[in-house]
Amino acid sequence: MKIYHVKGTRSVRVIWLCEELGLPYEVETIDFSPAFRSTAAWRAKSPTGKVPVMEDDGFVMFESGAMVQYVLDRYGNAGLRPEPGTPSSARFLQWCWFAEATFARPLGDIIHHTVFKPEAERIPAVVVDARGRALTCLDAVNETVTTNSYLLGDDFSAADIMMGYTLMLAKRVGVLADDHAPANAYYERLQVRAGFRIAMDA
Ligand SMILES: N[C@@H](CCC(=O)N[C@@H](CS)C(=O)NCC(=O)O)C(=O)O
Structure with a gap:
């Protein structure tokens, strides 16, 4: 997993989760300036220009809560969340x-x-x-x-x-x-x- 990060922003949630679960991850710190976040390259990853973005297994996603859910579903091994449907x-x-x-x-x-x-x-x-x-x-x-x-x-x-x-x-x-x-x-x-x-x- 690669986490596009800016210090103190919502990417903290994904890094924190990976740490709690002992999962390997890579952090790429990005430039938080509006100029960088409005580049076509960044908008291709994050359509509204926000942080964070995560890449895994050949796909890209935005929304920190969705990343948390995905990591739990895919790698969480039932840790840190109750059984779905309960x-x-x-x-x-x-x-x-x-x-x-x-x-x-x-x-x-x-x-x-x-x-x-x-x-x-x-x-x-x-x-x-x-x-x-x-x-x-x-x-x-x-x-x-x-x-x-x-x-x-x-x-x-x-x-x-x-x-x-x-x-x-x-x-x-x-x-x-x-x-x-x-x-x-x-x-x-x-x-x-x-x-x-x-x-x-x-
Ligand atoms: N609901 C989104 C919110 C993303 C968000 O607002 N990120 C902030 C940093 S924590 C940001 O990029 N702000 C710049 C802006 O709103 O233009 C998520 O959880 O990922």
Whole structure:
């Protein structure tokens, strides 16, 4: 597997998963500039110019959550996810999707309207609204990890890898703060994992 990577971006999820599963992988660090990401060569791999991209076995794919799912299906050997078709698997899928499709979305809005966009195009009201939506998502995670060590209970799963990256974003933009003690403690449990640290340093 070849992972096209930029430090601190969603490719962290795929590297972290490979580390947790002990799988071999290759990292190619790419230029995150808009100029590079709009080249025809990069758009051929990632039609919207985003990161990450993964290549394996002669095909190319985008979307970090889909990569996580694929790696688990193909190489995971039943580790880090419940058996498909079971209630625990439903719960697992729920949190994987929630991490990216629901929680990361308002965080992305905050980042776009505070960092990425030129100042003249930033809309403060979007940031206020997105912060509210992100806090509602954080509350849901906070409640779950008040009684559970991890999203699915006592055992770490790839859903925690999906959420770990999202919580890193939440921390970065100040949504995850000290007032959510269980979520902070959960994020601490994730951060001390060797796979997380290796992926964040990559
Ligand atoms: N849902 C996508 C999101 C990809 C994404 O937004 N990647 C960020 C880096 S973590 C990016 O490329 N941002 C640049 C942009 O949005 O133009 C995934 O999980 O792969």
